[in-house]
Amino acid sequence: MMSVTIETPNRPRTRKQANWEKYGWLFMRVSGPLLIVLIFTHLVVNLVLGDGIKAIDFAFVAGKWADPFWQVWDLAMLWLALIHGTNGMRTIVNDYAGQVKVRRALTTTLWAVCALLILLGTLVIFTFDPCPAGASAELLASFCPAQ
Amino acid sequence: MAELSVPTIESFTVTLIVRRFDPENDTEPKWEDFDVEMYGTDRVLDALHKIKWEQDGSLTFRRSCAHGVCGSDAMRINGRNRLACKTLIKDLDISKPIYVEPIKGLPVEKDLIVDMTPFYKAYLEINPFLVATDKPKKERLQSPEDRARYDDTTKCILCAACTSSCPVFWTDGQYFGPAAIVNAHRFIFDSRDENAELRLDILNDKEGVWRCRTTFNCTEACPRGIEVTKAIAEVKQAILRGRA
Numbered sequence: 095m096m097s098v099t100i101e102t103p104n105r106p107r108t109r110k111q112a113n114w115e116k117y118g119w120l121f122m123r124v125s126g127p128l129l130i131v132l133i134f135t136h137l138v139v140n141l142v143l144g145d146g147i148k149a150i151d152f153a154f155v156a157g158k159w160a161d162p163f164w165q166v167w168d169l170a171m172l173w174l175a176l177i178h179g180t181n182g183m184r185t186i187v188n189d190y191a192g193q194v195k196v197r198r199a200l201t202t203t204l205w206a207v208c209a210l211l212i213l214l215g216t217l218v219i220f221t222f223d224p225c226p227a228g229a230s231a232e233l234l235a236s237f238c239p240a241q
Numbered sequence: 242m243a244e245l246s247v248p249t250i251e252s253f254t255v256t257l258i259v260r261r262f263d264p265e266n267d268t269e270p271k272w273e274d275f276d277v278e279m280y281g282t283d284r285v286l287d288a289l290h291k292i293k294w295e296q297d298g299s300l301t302f303r304r305s306c307a308h309g310v311c312g313s314d315a316m317r318i319n320g321r322n323r324l325a326c327k328t329l330i331k332d333l334d335i336s337k338p339i340y341v342e343p344i345k346g347l348p349v350e351k352d353l354i355v356d357m358t359p360f361y362k363a364y365l366e367i368n369p370f371l372v373a374t375d376k377p378k379k380e381r382l383q384s385p386e387d388r389a390r391y392d393d394t395t396k397c398i399l400c401a402a403c404t405s406s407c408p409v410f411w412t413d414g415q416y417f418g419p420a421a422i423v424n425a426h427r428f429i430f431d432s433r434d435e436n437a438e439l440r441l442d443i444l445n446d447k448e449g450v451w452r453c454r455t456t457f458n459c460t461e462a463c464p465r466g467i468e469v470t471k472a473i474a475e476v477k478q479a480i481l482r483g484r485a
Contacts, residue, residue, distance in 0.1 A: 115451035116480060185454075189412045 312400030
């Protein structure tokens with residue numbers, strides 16, 4: 095009796111470049127719910143609790159950033175929101191920019207802007223000093239000790 | 242003698258506005274309208290037949306079985322992807338004209354016919370066949386529970402209604418598209434198949450499942466009622482787990 099052996103019918107797939115899409119997707123799923131908590135708590139604390147919206151001024155922000163808890167809170171918000179937003183923009187660019195050159199230029203610009211903003215924001219959160227030493231008296235906030 | 246009353250079957254006139262394109266004479270597609278006399282039991286496909294047979298023989302469209310099984314006549318009817326053979330005219334708003342267009346995202350060849358090659362290519366890439374190395378004497382057994390895992394995705398008829406309703410596919414023709422992922426799902430979750438890892442690896446591509454933005458257009462478009470977006474989500478989960 096004849097028997098036919100069919101070889102494994104797999105065409106060997108030319109492996110494309112490894113990609114980060116899986117981790118990108120996972121990041122969006124994790125950072126999304128985190129951001130909802132971070133942002134809404136931020137809004138409630140700033141705008142609703144205590145004296146509400148009237149309480150917001152330079153001193154209010156200075157007071158919050160004197161507390162390491164709010165420093166970390168704002169840092170997490172800054173990093174997660176910027177990376178989440180930039181990655182979202184990147185997927186839109188990937189959808190609509192057909193030409194490789196245009197796509198590359200747009201995504202590079204996106205990540206450059208994102209990195210710059212993260213850098214500046216992080217710098218401000220950690221080096222913020224409401225009463226910098228050596229500043230002229232008329233520029234200082236009223237609560238600063240007279241020099 | 243009692244009067245013999247012959248009931249008359251009610252008919253109505255509908256206007257069909259069909260997107261037409263003749264590659265030999267046109268540079269751009271154009272709309273053309275036809276008035277047809279139809280009955281309550283008629284479908285959009287019957288209207289297209291009536292036009293082709295009685296008014297304009299050059300009207301071109303695909304259909305084979307004409308009963309919702311072969312998946313040849315997916316088209317955009319009043320802005321929604323449906324099978325012409327499963328859409329009753331009386332269920333549409335017949336006080337207004339009915340718009341009929343080819344499905345989107347694939348190159349139009351003539352009138353309602355599109356080039357399905359990119360669609361089938363994506364389908365072929367996911368290895369749509371059983372891969373099993375064992376040599377059983379009889380059939381391969383499977384429990385009802387294991388069979389139920391992929392029951393929904395066996396219903397696909399490859400009509401392309403889902404893929405051509407996907408906004409990601411419209412702008413990015415490289416995307417595998419819902420139909421290819423549905424058919425990969427059918428084998429990935431089949432307990433008799435041995436090649437789930439390879440298929441998951443293929444769909445972990447840059448143009449694979451992660452392109453899906455869960456807009457649910459595909460689920461809404463499927464004439465077989467497959468929960469396409471859910472199937473895609475299950476494949477995503479399987480890739481994250483690393484196994485089916």
